[in-house]
Amino acid sequence: MSNHEVLEGGHKLPLVEDFYTIQGEGFHTGKPAYFIRLGGCDVGCAWCDAKYTWNPRMYPPTPIEEIVERAVACAAQSIVITGGEPLLYPLEILTKSLKERGLAIFLETSGSHPFSGIFDWVCLSPKRKSAPLEGAYAHADELKVVIQSEEDLLWAEECAAKVGEKCLLFLQPEWSVAEEIMPLLVEYAKRNPQWSISIQAHKYMRIP
Ligand code: SF4
Known part of the structure; x- marks a missing residue:
């Protein structure tokens, strides 16, 4: 996406794909939702499932009206805006337009770019390589920390200390x-019951 298009203020966004599926992770696991996946991410997690999204230039700047019309054409009541890293772009226009159509809007973000848009639910998934901006924590309804090794639990606690009480x-x-x-996570959650475990249920369901 060129600077010009970013400066258009979010009237167009680099759309990777949009599809109706069942949410596979976190609090809303198991609920149907329409996913809008935007291209571009500069975090670079080694285990990223969506490496194909990293270069936004591969995806056409798509007018918001087109994205919204496709979303409202399906039965979904909830929209998940994901990436890549959606907060690379100003999301006010997209989220306002979806809201006007009566849809609940959820965000999946690493929080590494400035917050924009109106959301009913924000899932903050912080990455150590590119930590959330300090302002991101207050927006989180859900903190979802990917754990690859035991030391990631310290990172999880560091982030948990910054989010709101609820x-x-x-x-x-x-x-x-x-x-x-x-087994480590199970024992950890049993000892620290403020934590729940999220599994990538969509992979077991063999859906995107
Ligand atoms: S922040 Fe998300 S999209 Fe970006 S590299 Fe990490 S897992 Fe992939």
Whole structure:
């Protein structure tokens, strides 16, 4: 996406894909939702499931009206805006337009870019490589920390200390080590019951 388009203030966004599915992670697991996936991410997690999204230039700047019309054409009551990192872009126009159509709007973000848009639910998934901006924590309804090794639990606690009191806390095993690390997470959550465990249920359901 060119600077010009970013300066258009979010009238167009680099759309990677949009699809109706069942949410697979975190608090809303199991609920149907329409996903809008935007291109571009500069965080670079080694285990990223969506590496194909990283370069936003590969995806056409798509007018908001087109994205919204496609979303409202399906039965979904909830929209998940994900990426890549959606907060690379100003999201006011997209979220306001979806809201006007009566849809609930959820965000999946690493919090590493300035917050924009109106959301009913924000899932903050902080990444150590590119930590959330300090302002991001207050927006989180749900903190979902991917755990690859034991030391990630310290990072999870560091982030948990910054979110609001009502924010739900989830530890999610990184998929490639999920089997090995699960016993550790189970014991950790039992000892620290403010934490719940999130598993990537969509992978078991074989859906996107
Ligand atoms: S922040 Fe998300 S999209 Fe970006 S590299 Fe990490 S997992 Fe992938």
